[in-house]
Amino acid sequence: MGSEKSWGIIGGGIMGMTLALRLAQRGDRVTVLESAPKLGGLTGAVEMDGVVWDRFYHVILMSDLNTRNIIREIGIENELQWVETKTGFFSGGKLYSMSNIFEFLKFPPINLIDKFRLGLTIIVASIIKDWKRMEGIPVEKWLTRWSGKRVFEKIWLPLLKAKLGNQYKDTSALFIWTTIQRMYSARKSGLKKEMFGYVSGGYDKINTAFEQKLRSLGVTIILNSQVQQVTRDPNNKVIVQTNLPDDYQFDNVISTLHADISVKIAPSLTKEEIDKHAAIRYLGVVCPSILLSRPISKYYVTNITDSWPPFTGIIEMTALVDPAELGNRSLVYLPKYVEPGDDLFLKISDELREYFLKPLFKMYPDFSDKDVTFWNVSSARRVFALPTLNYSEKLPSIATSLEGYYIINSAQIINGTLNVNETVQVAESKLMEILDNQ
Ligand SMILES: Cc1cc2nc3c(=O)[nH]c(=O)nc-3n(C[C@H](O)[C@H](O)[C@H](O)COP(=O)(O)OP(=O)(O)OC[C@H]3O[C@@H](n4cnc5c(N)ncnc54)[C@H](O)[C@@H]3O)c2cc1C
Structure with a gap:
């Protein structure tokens, strides 16, 4: 069992939920402070014309053992579906299948x-x-x-x-x-078949089961609580102020928020620490999700080597997920990764619709506006940290000069792409580091 220390976890995404799970399993007292009305963060869902699915596309790989472990622990392993998918390539104005040698x-x-x-x-x-x-x-x-x-x-x-x-x-x-x-x-x-997985009901199902598991272990979850300041009081506690009237006191606090906010909410940090966190360069994403009356292709991912389509690639979720889960319509994501200050974040939905759909219809001339039964845009300004030269050597440590305040976010992924599996792995390994040093 743990030392029954109290922990405040800032952010209820996958990182925050994993930290809370592991600490609660030790017998420690844990509170998760999440600014949104639901847990899940980037894996959260959106309602699209009666269909509830991830606002950003998510797939689980067979090799995602950390993710699969969490899914098993929260009791929904039997909802996991595995499907053989295909990959497409759009090159020189033509679409090619690229699924085998x-x-x-x-x-x-x-x-x-x-x-x-x-x-x-x-x-x-x-x-x-x-x-x-x-x-x-x-x-x-x-x-x-x-x-x-x-x-x-x-x-x-x-x-x-x-x-x-x-x-x-x-x-x-x-x-x-x-x-x-x-x-x-x-x-x-090799270049053989790819098997991808998803949980029936999407990440919404995972987040709901995760929340239930945390509550069953006694974790306190405070939603709609936006953390504004983290300080230390003379009684050796870390004090957290939110938009809610009460302040919270903990022995330790871990921020899972991206680097810029994690330092902004802790005004006593040194200039050196702040500069190290500020040096992490993020990319964000503007990601339309559309429901179509019929499938646009047979590919889960279509990579694009032509320069004119404004999206990074096309993700057709229903090439993976049973269309019955999505009202028998085809769910397509058109992600565009951009810098946090990009003008795309300022465009209104109608402008984005024109900007994304016109090129899509140029790529697929059989499709037009009348095939689009629902349109939505989700965006996030800071999604993944750019792996610049010798990135791992420049990373700030997770402990800060504010005793008891730690920063563990996805920027700590040093040799993997941003995904849930790496996020869980970072949460677990960095937490061990903290506990070993206490
Ligand atoms: C477009 C896209 C596609 C992806 N595809 C895949 C995929 O196919 N497979 C896969 O495994 N992974 C995928 N991922 C990655 C996956 O979503 C992330 O790895 C994971 O969700 C990161 O979780 P996190 O907890 O680190 O961050 P977040 O989810 O960002 O969590 C941070 C939380 O903090 C909250 N918060 C922010 N400010 C405050 C505040 N001041 N006070 C309190 N709370 C606050 C936020 O609301 C949020 O809930 C994808 C991500 C994106 C964006």
């Missing part, structure tokens, strides 16, 4: 030698173990070394620009390493 060999935009180099690059990235070395090499340099200039310009550069904009210039090869490692683990072997 034969389709890859037939892929016309590049010649056979270039295909060999592209395939080799993917294989090399999948077998490299030393992620630390990848962190010190610019992504452009590494990809050009293995794929050659032609393949870099034709395939990699558009994909990098679609996901990272011009920030790809400051990104390390770790970005491509983590992406390929995750993609590879989705497939049974």
